Amino acid sequence: MTKVYPNATAASSGSEGVKLCIGGGDPAVLTVWKKSLLFNCSGFTVFxxxxNLVFRVDNYVAGNKGEIVLMDASGKPLLTIRRKRLSLGDNWLVYDGETAANPRFRMRKHLNLLSSKSLARVSGGSSSSMRKAMYEIEGSYSQRCCAVYDERRRCVAEIKRKEAVAGVALGVDVFRLIVQPEMDTPVAMALVILLDQMFR
Known part of the structure; x- marks a missing residue:
């Protein structure tokens, strides 16, 4: 049976269509499985x-798109993702832990038809930092081929399709998340969760 989690040979394969991220230090290479470990739940399991289990998301109510909690392996809430109510477009707020005050950042789906490369824009959580982009996400989430760029246009994270060692494709429910040292890994995983909500 094919293993879901990565190994050294699978993690070193090149990118297709998205600029390879280059940064100081070794990137974190995670395998994201779009499946909850709990029976009858939707979510994500990240190795x-x-x-080793790193993150998990367990949505007990299949129709609940209003709030999602990213947890560590032991179930401790790291980030809570909430849909912004009464707003035009697809807007989401991300909070530390399970708090409901002072969002850490916000993400908005890109709606400009002239610039089809851009999927979403991430900005600061406060109203004063809302206009300044922290990250821009480009590519195709449905093809699991995306890059996350910071405000200096450095590629700080990538989403790529995962292949088994024998070259067998695992489908779109199992993919790799490669996070450079310049980006917080839980934040990168939160962006994956948000892309999944926006581009179902």
Missing amino acids: DGKG
Whole structure:
């Protein structure tokens, strides 16, 4: 049976269509499985390069798109993602832990038809930092081929399709998230969750 989590040979394959991220230090290479470990739940299960559980998302109510909690392996809430109510477009707020005050950042789906490369824009959580983009996400989430760029246009994270060692494609429900040291890994995973909500 094909293993879901990555290994050294699978993690070193090149990118297709998205600029390879280059940064100082080793990137974190995670395997994201779009499946909850709990029965009858939707969500995500995320493994590191050694097959250890790193993050999980368990949505108990299949229709609940209003709030999602990103947890560590032990179930401790790291970030809470909430849909912004009464707003035009697809807007989401991300909070530390389970708090409901002072969002850490916000993400908005890009709606400009002239610039089809851009999927979403991430900006600061406060109203004063809302206009300044922290990250821009480009590519195709449905093809699991995306890059996250910071305000200096450095590629700080990538989403790529994952292949098994024998070259067998695992489909779009299992993919890699490669996070450079310049980006917080839970934040990168929150962006994946948000892309999944926006581009179902």
